[in-house]
Amino acid sequence: MASKIFFKVGMLALCLGLLGCERKISFADDVQPIFLANCIECHDKSAEGYATSGFSLDDYDSVMKGTNFGPVVIANSSASSALYLVVAHQTSPEIHMPPHHKAALAEGRGSALSDDQVEIIRVWIDQGALNN
Numbered sequence: 001m002a003s004k005i006f007f008k009v010g011m012l013a014l015c016l017g018l019l020g021c022e023r024k025i026s027f028a029d030d031v032q033p034i035f036l037a038n039c040i041e042c043h044d045k046s047a048e049g050y051a052t053s054g055f056s057l058d059d060y061d062s063v064m065k066g067t068n069f070g071p072v073v074i075a076n077s078s079a080s081s082a083l084y085l086v087v088a089h090q091t092s093p094e095i096h097m098p099p100h101h102k103a104a105l106a107e108g109r110g111s112a113l114s115d116d117q118v119e120i121i122r123v124w125i126d127q128g129a130l131n132n
Contacts, residue, residue, distance in 0.1 A: 001054050011027075011054070022123070022126060025127055026124075026132050027129075027132055031124045034120060034121065036057075038098050038113060038117070039098055040058070042099075043055055043056055043058075053067040053068060055068075056069035060131040064129070064131075066082075066120050073125055074126065075128050075130075076127075077125070077126070078121075078122040078125040081129075082121050083125070084121055087118050087121055088122065
């Protein structure tokens with residue numbers, strides 16, 4: 001009986017410890033480099049994506065401002081964040097970002113983000129989308 005209790009307490013401690021050990025994602029060190037390498041070509045303040053949507057990825061404040069239609073990042077909820085949904089391909093293919101459907105590829109525009117890059121964005125949002 002006592003061994004079962006110790007086992008359950010030990011498992012709980014292990015689970016809590018593992019959850020608490022998730023690496024903190026930094027906007028400056030982890031997220032912004034993804035945007036600069038894959039997205040800024042269309043989403044700086046002088047490019048097509050900005051002209052179309054008003055969405056700039058130049059800096060943290062611009063990301064958090066969102067588009068002409070409103071915010072695209074909902075802190076602590078990647079599932080509610082349009083930014084995550086479009087890079088994770090959980091929207092209509094026409095709005096996947098970076099554009100990588102046949103027409104975009106034919107024009108020489110971007111390819112999909114890697115699974116690791118998408119995961120970094122998801123975790124950053126779920127960790128509160130901090131300016132760190």
